[in-house]
Amino acid sequence: xxxxxxxxxxxxxxxxxxxxxxxxxxxxxxxxxxxxxxxxxxxxxxxxxxxxxxxxxxxxxxxxxxxxxxxxxxxxxxxxxxxxxxxxxxxxxxxxxxxxxxxxxxxxxxxxxxxxxxxxxxxxxxxxxxxxxxxxxxxxxxxxxxxxxxxxxxxxxxxxxxxxxxxxxxxxxxxxxxxxxxxxxxxxxxxxxxxxxxxxxxxxxxxxxxxxxxxxxxxxxxxxxxxxxxxxxxxxxxxxxxxxxxxxxxxxxxxxxxxxxxxxxxxxxxxxxxxxxxxxxxxxxxxxxxxxxxxxxxxxxxxxxxxxxxxxxxxxxxxxxxxxxxxxxxxxxxxxxxxxxxxxxxxxxxxxxxxxxxxxxxxxxxxxxxxxxxxxxxxxxxxxxxxxxxxxxxxxxxxxxxxxxxxxxxxxxxxxxxxxxxxxxxxxxxxxxxxxxxxxxxxxxxxxxxxxxxxxxxxxxxxxxxxxxxxxxxxxxxxxxxxxxxxxxxxxxxxxxxxxxxxxxxxxxxxxxxxxxxxxxxxxxxxxxxxxxxxxxxxxxxxxxxxx
DNA sequence: ATTGATGAAC
Numbered sequence: 001x002x003x004x005x006x007x008x009x010x011x012x013x014x015x016x017x018x019x020x021x022x023x024x025x026x027x028x029x030x031x032x033x034x035x036x037x038x039x040x041x042x043x044x045x046x047x048x049x050x051x052x053x054x055x056x057x058x059x060x061x062x063x064x065x066x067x068x069x070x071x072x073x074x075x076x077x078x079x080x081x082x083x084x085x086x087x088x089x090x091x092x093x094x095x096x097x098x099x100x101x102x103x104x105x106x107x108x109x110x111x112x113x114x115x116x117x118x119x120x121x122x123x124x125x126x127x128x129x130x131x132x133x134x135x136x137x138x139x140x141x142x143x144x145x146x147x148x149x150x151x152x153x154x155x156x157x158x159x160x161x162x163x164x165x166x167x168x169x170x171x172x173x174x175x176x177x178x179x180x181x182x183x184x185x186x187x188x189x190x191x192x193x194x195x196x197x198x199x200x201x202x203x204x205x206x207x208x209x210x211x212x213x214x215x216x217x218x219x220x221x222x223x224x225x226x227x228x229x230x231x232x233x234x235x236x237x238x239x240x241x242x243x244x245x246x247x248x249x250x251x252x253x254x255x256x257x258x259x260x261x262x263x264x265x266x267x268x269x270x271x272x273x274x275x276x277x278x279x280x281x282x283x284x285x286x287x288x289x290x291x292x293x294x295x296x297x298x299x300x301x302x303x304x305x306x307x308x309x310x311x312x313x314x315x316x317x318x319x320x321x322x323x324x325x326x327x328x329x330x331x332x333x334x335x336x337x338x339x340x341x342x343x344x345x346x347x348x349x350x351x352x353x354x355x356x357x358x359x360x361x362x363x364x365x366x367x368x369x370x371x372x373x374x375x376x377x378x379x380x381x382x383x384x385x386x387x388x389x390x391x392x393x394x395x396x397x398x399x400x401x402x403x404x405x406x407x408x409x410x411x412x413x414x415x416x417x418x419x420x421x422x423x424x425x426x427x428x429x430x431x432x433x434x435x436x437x438x439x440x441x442x443x444x445x446x447x448x449x450x451x452x453x454x455x456x457x458x459x460x461x462x463x464x465x466x467x468x469x470x471x472x473x474x475x476x477x478x479x480x481x482x483x484x485x486x487x488x489x490x491x492x493x494x495x496x497x498x499x500x501x502x503x504x505x506x507x508x509x510x511x512x513x514x515x516x517x518x519x520x521x522x523x524x525x526x527x528x529x530x531x532x533x534x535x536x537x538x539x540x541x542x543x544x545x546x547x548x
Numbered sequence: 549a550t551t552g553a554t555g556a557a558c
Contacts, residue, residue, distance in 0.1 A: 247554045314556080
């Protein structure tokens with residue numbers, strides 16, 4: 001009698017535990033349930049452990065390392081358990097672990113099944129390591145799994161991710177009975193590799209298209225820098241395609257950001273809200289960036305402040321901090337950096353780059369050194385961009401010799417853009433001797449860059465070295481370097497207007513120049529007021545620029 | 549239980 005009721009209770013307990021595990025939301029809850037499982041002395045190989053493994057390996061709020069610790073306690077893990085852990089790591093930050101666990105599995109003589117392979121192919125894709133991918137592919141052929149459509153589709157993605165679109169196409173061609181995923185994978189592959197003509201061709205030849213097909217095409221155009229094309233595909237999608245999702249909108253808002261199309265961007269934002277799309281952190285980040293790049297820093301802040309702090313990550317902070325920095329809102333940018341650390345988000349290399357950019361705008365040399373050293377202290381290696389930013393800070397602050405020495409002491413070769421920053425510094429601060437050294441080096445580095453010749457020629461002109469000035473322009477002509485016009489874009493009421501320097505073809509050209517002259521005069525006026533120690537003659541050098 | 553997509557700086 002007692003035995004019956006006990007076993008009855010245990011059955012109930014089992015049922016309840018399973019139910020609770022199904023509903024589990026966080027690692028905290030999971031650990032509590034795990035503790036119950038252990039304290040009741042339930043068998044290791046029971047269904048609870050599998051559930052615990054699944055949640056901690058696969059859930060968004062899971063913890064793959066916890067999962068692995070549980071897994072490693074199992075005396076006889078099932079193929080399902082192996083697959084769970086391999087799948088978990090393939091989605092993690094360390095997909096290489098999928099492969100080491102896979103190898104361990106092989107060593108122990110456990111045979112992988114057709115569920116295992118898509119996960120390890122995905123892991124190789126995420127590692128962007130074709131060599132590993134090829135070995136995995138070879139193993140798939142050896143074990144006779146090469147006609148599995150799931151595996152083939154993941155192989156297309158793997159080869160395309162590694163930049164080998166030819167092999168991706170080969171796998172695609174070999175598939176008997178291609179499905180939508182196969183088509184989307186090859187389409188996305190071409191888009192990823194920047195082959196938009198092919199991507200478009202694939203897209204057109206598809207009999208069935210879903211939101212991913214459209215999104216891949218749009219994103220491909222965005223990644224290829226063809227933002228207008230991306231926008232027009234999106235318009236077409238709205239007219240004749242499926243409903244866009246949050247992934248589509250990330251690409252579309254990115255296109256708006258690069259076009260500086262604020263009105264369109266606002267419409268996109270409205271569309272997102274109106275259509276009740278899931279507003280993910282990724283989407284919020286791209287909206288912050290879009291508003292910042294379109295000059296609407298207040299709107300960017302509004303989106304940013306709408307995200308609850310506990311939901312944020314380093315990317316959205318970087319987008320906001322970087323946006324403030326490029327708007328010259330240096331103080332705000334520094335404050336946000338402090339706030340970010342108070343919230344407990346660790347800055348990364350990009351954060352420091354944003355901070356250095358802020359310092360460059362604010363002329364904050366001391367702070368820049370502080371950030372540059374923090375970067376090293378936190379165990380990060382400064383990249384070429386960090387060095388370039390530092391040079392920019394020093395050059396703008398008239399610490400030209402320090403900047404020059406900084407470049408000489410760098411452990412890496414200076415880039416042309418870095419020397420370019422120093423060069424502009426030399427010109428702006430009238431260090432003509434250093435300008436000449438740097439300018440010559442720049443022409444050596446980039447013999448086809450028109451601006452370098454013109455810049456150096458202008459330097460000589462200021463120094464009244466007319467012969468040298470002329471010889472620069474002659475050298476430029478001799479080498480067939482063409483002066484390429486720079487474009488400016490202005491968006492008014494959703495219409496994009498393009499301008500070239502000295503352009504008089506626009507219908508509102510007269511009014512535009514009128515306004516421009518007014519702005520230039522105002523700027524100069526306030527500049528002279530701030531720089532009384534500098535002579536008017538000196539600062540008028542800007543006028544001589546680009547008259548060439 | 550499986551495959552295909554998205555965000556930050558230059």
